[in-house]
Each structure stands twice: as C-alpha cells, then as structure tokens.
Amino acid sequence: MHRLFSILVLLFTATTASAQEGTTVIHAGRVIVEAGTPARGVSTITVRDGRIASIADGHVAPVDGATLVDLSGHTVLPGLVETHSHLGGDPGGDYRDEAVETTEWSVVLGIRNMATTARAGFTTVRVPGIGNEVGQALRRATAEGRVPGPRILTSGHGLSIIGGHGDVSGFRADVLEVLDGHNTCTGAQECATRVREAARRGSDFIKITATGGVLSQQARGLDQHFTDEEMRAIVTTAHSLGMHVAAHAHGPRGIEAAARAGVDSIEHGTFADAAALQAMRENGTAFVPTLMAYTGIRERLGTGVYTPQVEAKIRETLSVVGQAARRAHEQGITIVFGTDAGVFEHGRNAEELAMYVDLVGMTPAEVLRSATVDAAELLGLEDEIGRLAPGYSADLIAVTGDPQADIGALDDVDFVMVRGRTID
Structure with a gap:
C-alpha cells in the first residue's frame, strides 16, 4: 500500500493550487464571518501562512508579492463542515466486493472523493467508519497539501457488536475470519480496550454502531445492539482520552441508551421517539440526520443492488425521513x-x-450554522474552523447570492480554500 500511495502522491501533488506559505489577499463583495450574523459589505481578507491574518473594510491593495484573488462579485463565508462522509467508497456496489477490493483501491477512491467533496464547498470532513490505514493516509495527504481535499478527521473502523452492523457478515466462516476488522467487542472491559487501541492508532474520534444498520447484511433489527454498560465504557474511555463519540443509531431505545451513556452525537436517529429525544436534550447530544442517505437508498431500491433483508430495512425507514429531526x-x-x-x-x-x-x-441561517459553527463545536474545532476571524484556519468558500436568505446559493460554489490552499 505504501508504495502505491507514494506514487499517487506524486501524481496528485501538481493539482494542489498553492502552498501554505506566502500571503493571499481576497477582495470580497460581502463576507459572512459567522452564520446567523449580518454580512459585512465590501471587505479584504488577508491570508498568511494558511491562516486569516485580518479582515478589513473596503478593498485594500495587496502588498508586494501577495497573490490577489478577486471575489468582489461574491459572498465569502466559512467553509462548510461535513460530519458524516464515507470517503473510501462509492454507492451501489455489491456487498461481496468487500472480499475483493483492496485497501489501495479505497485510497484511490478516497483521493478522488476528497477532491470532489472539497470542490462542493466542504473544507472539513469527519469520516466515521473507514479502514484504519485508509483514513489516516487521506488525513495526512490533505494536511500536508500532497493532494487537494478537505481537513480530515477519521475514526478508523467503527466499533460493533459481534454479528452486528459494522461487523463483517454475509460470507462463509473462513472468509469472515480473513475479513475481520478486529473492531468488535463484548463487555465493558473489552470495549474500553478497543477505544484505547483506536487512540493508540491515532484515531481522531470513536464511532460506534449503537443499533442495527440498514445496509449491512445482518437482519437483527434496527434497535439497540450494545448494552448500556458497554456504551458507557466506550464513552467514558473515549472522553478520558480526548476523543468524542459518534453513535450510529436508528431505533429509539438504542438512541436513548446512547444519549444517556453520553455520546456526543446521534447519527441518523431515524426512529427517535419522545423518550429518545428527551435523553438527547438532557445530555446535550447533537443530532446528525444524514437525510441524503435516504435519497441514496431510495434511488437504488428495487434495482437489484440490495439483498432482500436490506430492502426490508430500507422500506422501514423511508416513510419517516426527516420526522425525528424536525421534532428534535x-x-x-x-x-x-x-x-x-x-x-x-x-x-x-x-x-x-x-x-x-x-x-x-x-x-437558511440555522442551516448554515449547522454546517459551520455547530459542526465545528461538535468536532472540538471551534477555535480553528467554522468562522472567519484572525487566527482561524483559512478555510473559506465563495458563492453568488446570500445563503442566509436562500440556502440554494450553496449549490454552486465558485471558490474554495482549505488551510490557505486554493482548491482548483
């Protein structure tokens, strides 16, 4: 893998537009420094060594040697944060591909998908559930400016119960043994050990599958999988090591148990009921709805992509899309x-x-805040991203129109900068 990755680095280095070093001066027509606050008018943003040095009123002439970027016809705002993206894979593949595709291929897909995601305006991406080496390779590649892409936070393999969502299933026993991601645990002590192992590998956060999942081959339902004690052990250990916990959770009792265990976010939350939402509210748990996932599975339903047990779970979810998030x-x-x-x-x-x-x-302003300020706070990066201010990372995008009045303005992003590097 390492030799292939080195080759890919050489091929893609040329596509990263600018290095961190040096000064870039951006002339903006309008600037949203923080979602939910009124936009500033004509402004100049100075970027130096990958960070915002200043934001001044009017168009200030660049100093000698600085690069000028003219966005005087645009609204400049903080780069968007995507907190749930599986960069190492594409939709529509057969689950049996897991026994065929290589780690190197996941890196290839990840490099392409990172660039695509960044060009869409997402300058930070949290990846919950990805091969350990793949996630770390992608994170390093963008951090060092070797390939174009967003800032990456990776969990590595998500933690699962044996035979649950996130564990390999649907194959012969001898194949399962080879594909085992060593990411399952039983009992509080073993689950705490798995968290410590993830920390040793350098994972940024922990993902757990608190309930069954829609697209896995297991047909054990969509509610609670880990026990209350196991989830508490995972969360307590992760927090003691400075990592937050994202809980994949569909069923109401699994959502409630995960929130009471102290997870930082519920991912999907499809069937959250009153008790589940109360637990989330009382424990300050964020809700990551992943509504586009339901669009993806709806588009492929009945096409032969999914096995019968998966299609049955899909049909469970499609009638309630967005309802729990609205109540939340x-x-x-x-x-x-x-x-x-x-x-x-x-x-x-x-x-x-x-x-x-x-x-x-x-x-629209609340939506923009969810993808900037609130996302940054969930990731523990509120002093680094999510706003435009001196000292913050120069992660910014530019669009025509006003996304705080019409969220559709973010459908077409004309300029992207990550860590002071322009993404072509």
Missing part, C-alpha cells in the same frame, strides 16, 4: 450537518442543506 429541532436539540455521503454520490452533499429547510423546518 422543535425541542431545541442541536442539528449538525452530516449526510452519509458514499451511500449516495460524493459531491451531492449540499443537497441535504435544502432538506433541512424543507423537512426539518430550519431557516
């Missing part, structure tokens, strides 16, 4: 943007923004 929003639970890209085509991530307006009942 009405109750003041923080909605954080995340799509489950990879279940649908990468690059379509922004389609979920409009779904938050139409299905969840959020205003």
